[in-house]
Amino acid sequence: MMAKVATVITKLFEDVEFTSPKEALVAAGHEVITIGFNAGEIIEGKKGQARVTIEKAIDEVNPADFDALLIPGGYSPDQLRKDDRFLDFTRHFALHQKPIFSICHGPQLLVNAGVLSGRNITAVKQVAIDVKNAGANFFDEAVVIDPTGLISSRTPEDLPAFNAAIVNALK
Template identity: 50%
Template structure:
């Protein structure tokens, strides 16, 4: 059954960490909805390879509209976590135990949402200490799956495993 995946994204996202999972989700029949501060805005990846037109503004959506949350890496999650609307949006997915897929720096949004305590997770090397301080049970492996709900990966090399496990959780 097709699921609708909220994707929180802004400028300086890691290009392949958005494009490859988004393609895998769409190829499996799921809908990927991009969310930023305003609908119609264009955001650009940090490699300048990808430009994404935003589908919805954060004020026009609520977690109950979606089946899962996807947080691509790059500098995007760090920018988004400065905005309480995105923090609360992500926190609600975690609190309701809806699927959350966060790669590379994506868990930064979950750190700010105080949603990693006791959760098995991984992330980019430079945020692993932050994740530990946030109470995550940190593992250094290509993909971590916690309670068939939270899927995290460290870096672009881990995308195939990230996609595989994210799609398994969506089944």
């Protein structure tokens, strides 16, 4: 069954933390939709290696129309977490225990959405204290899979394991 995966993203995302999971998901037959501030906006990764066109504005989408959520890292999650529309969108996936795929700085959005209490997670080292303070159980491992469907990873080095886990979760 093909899943429809929402990706919340804005400028200065970590290039490979979007492109690699997207490629893995698309290769497995899933659809990946980019959601940002403005539809049609072209954003660039922080390393300048990836350019992405935002397919849907946050005001145009309903989280109920998606099966899973991908949150790439970089500076994108920090910019998104100040906007209540992205926090509400994210909360929907957590409250309905739909798969959430978060890597590197991605958990910053989950922290501000207030959905980490009691969940198992990993993140890049500098975000570890934030997820702990949000009530999560932090593990310094390549991939952490919480029973609620939250799958997290630390850095681009973990992408092979992360990609395998997220593709497997949608089988």
